[in-house]
Amino acid sequence: MDEDPTANEYRQVLEVAHRHAQAWLDEVAERPVRPELDVDGVLARLRRDLPEDGIGSVEVVEELVEASAPGLMAMGSPRFYGFVIGGAYPAALAADWLVSAWDQNTGSRQPTPATAAVEEVAAAWLLELLDLPRGSGVGFATGATSANLSCLVAGRDAVLRARGFDPVVDVRRAPRVRFLAGGAVHTSVVLGGRISGLGAPETVGADEQGRIDVEGLRRALAAEDAPTVVALQAGDVHSGAFDDFEAAVGVAHEAGAWVHVDGAFGLWAAASPRLRGLTAGMSDADSWATDAHKTLNVPYDCGVAIVRDEAAMTASLGAHAAYLPAVASVSDPYDRVPELSRRARGVPVWAALRSLGRRGVADLVDGLADAATALAGGFRAIDGLEVLNDVVFTQVCLASSDDGATAALGEWLRVEGTVWASSSHWQGRTVVRFAVSNRGTDAAAVRRTVDAVARGAAAVGIGG
Numbered sequence: 001m002d003e004d005p006t007a008n009e010y011r012q013v014l015e016v017a018h019r020h021a022q023a024w025l026d027e028v029a030e031r032p033v034r035p036e037l038d039v040d041g042v043l044a045r046l047r048r049d050l051p052e053d054g055i056g057s058v059e060v061v062e063e064l065v066e067a068s069a070p071g072l073m074a075m076g077s078p079r080f081y082g083f084v085i086g087g088a089y090p091a092a093l094a095a096d097w098l099v100s101a102w103d104q105n106t107g108s109r110q111p112t113p114a115t116a117a118v119e120e121v122a123a124a125w126l127l128e129l130l131d132l133p134r135g136s137g138v139g140f141a142t143g144a145t146s147a148n149l150s151c152l153v154a155g156r157d158a159v160l161r162a163r164g165f166d167p168v169v170d171v172r173r174a175p176r177v178r179f180l181a182g183g184a185v186h187t188s189v190v191l192g193g194r195i196s197g198l199g200a201p202e203t204v205g206a207d208e209q210g211r212i213d214v215e216g217l218r219r220a221l222a223a224e225d226a227p228t229v230v231a232l233q234a235g236d237v238h239s240g241a242f243d244d245f246e247a248a249v250g251v252a253h254e255a256g257a258w259v260h261v262d263g264a265f266g267l268w269a270a271a272s273p274r275l276r277g278l279t280a281g282m283s284d285a286d287s288w289a290t291d292a293h294k295t296l297n298v299p300y301d302c303g304v305a306i307v308r309d310e311a312a313m314t315a316s317l318g319a320h321a322a323y324l325p326a327v328a329s330v331s332d333p334y335d336r337v338p339e340l341s342r343r344a345r346g347v348p349v350w351a352a353l354r355s356l357g358r359r360g361v362a363d364l365v366d367g368l369a370d371a372a373t374a375l376a377g378g379f380r381a382i383d384g385l386e387v388l389n390d391v392v393f394t395q396v397c398l399a400s401s402d403d404g405a406t407a408a409l410g411e412w413l414r415v416e417g418t419v420w421a422s423s424s425h426w427q428g429r430t431v432v433r434f435a436v437s438n439r440g441t442d443a444a445a446v447r448r449t450v451d452a453v454a455r456g457a458a459a460v461g462i463g464g
């Protein structure tokens with residue numbers, strides 16, 4: 001019997017894609033981390049008039065790889081420290097491929113039972129691993145930005161409801177909801193405030209590591225009796241510092257506020273017996289946002305929104321329409337994120353957790369923190385450089401006494417290509433910021449990184 005031509009085309013094109021993917025994965029740890037070409041360079045290869053006629057799918061993939069490969073950043077390299085970005089575990093990557101092949105729209109449970117069930121198991125495992133209230137609502141969002149937004153919307157509505165207002169019906173009559181945050185609040189929480197209508201957060205101050213000023217929070221709460229959402233932070237993007245949750249959650253709850261925790265990468269400290277002290281008191285909050293595409297090393301896009309009161313989450317984010325299949329009394333995945341249609345992005349989370357187990361996740365988190373500590377130790381031994389933050393988790397901010405030289409060091413490193421780290425400004429200083437988020441950042445990667453930084457420092461005239 002002749003083979004179905006469509007099936008044959010899938011086979012051929014996926015084999016080609018597999019070959020290219022494997023070639024990339026084979027070289028990603030050793031190739032220069034930076035891309036060879038910038039956006040304009042790739043555009044020069046790719047830009048053309050919209051073709052009138054198409055070409056075969058194998059040719060499409062070959063053309064795509066040929067044109068874009070020189071513009072790929074080795075974000076999966078163990079020496080990539082930009083943003084807060086991890087690699088991808090093999091099981092998670094393979095599951096992600098299956099998610100695309102299966103092409104299940106995992107918005108509602110009923111039509112996609114397999115992926116909905118896998119996500120439900122992943123959600124339950126996450127709550128256990130992160131020691132958050134069992135039975136909380138869990139939504140798989142695109143990233144921590146949309147997870148923060150989901151939680152802030154749930155909090156906004158809940159504090160209005162607590163004062164007798166229906167957030168939908170009384171939208172004009174309802175009082176303004178106050179939005180308070182520490183002085184080092186992450187930009188994604190600020191964006192969440194903007195989109196949710198909470199507005200810009202009133203910042204209540206922070207200490208030198210970025211931890212919220214609890215007395216400042218107390219004073220701000222006492223200054224006005226209003227429905228209030230407070231955003232706390234597990235893992236400052238520069239220092240890795242964690243807010244004092246035991247104190248801050250208590251103060252906020254005494255005032256009747258909703259407490260949200262942005263733990264894009266820091267929430268994962270709770271999965272490590274050694275590091276979970278950093279998160280003491282965190283589970284008393286009302287909502288939490290994190291990323292699996294950061295610390296857990298699953299492919300993008302995968303954030304997680306968690307709300308203690310699932311009903312509050314679905315009341316704010318739930319969608320209803322006659323054509324949408326729904327089972328009374330059970331919420332659907334689309335009731336917990338700001339999307340109706342979406343890929344089954346919780347499936348790679350299940351795969352990563354299944355391949356690692358509880359112990360494997362703890363080892364992963366400890367390994368990232370150990371690598372950050374080792375980096376900081378190596379950097380401190382280089383003449384003319386200092387580590388500005390207390391390295392409590394996975395972030396290291398490096399500086400020299402001369403801001404210009406520090407900026408030059410960051411640029412030198414990114415061009416040289418052994419490592420890639422972001423330049424930033426922190427505590428009034430120019431810094432090179434290392435975020436350890438890749439499972440492969442081992443002792444050898446740390447040694448090569450420290451060596452590159454030493455060579456870079458000498459090249460730009462730091463020390464000596």
Ligand SMILES: Cc1ncc(COP(=O)(O)O)c(C=O)c1O
Nearest residue numbers: 084143144145186188237264291
């Ligand atoms: C503390 C914190 N919150 C939120 C975010 C936003 O996460 P995402 O880029 O996944 O939306 C980040 C990203 O680095 C972060 O570090």
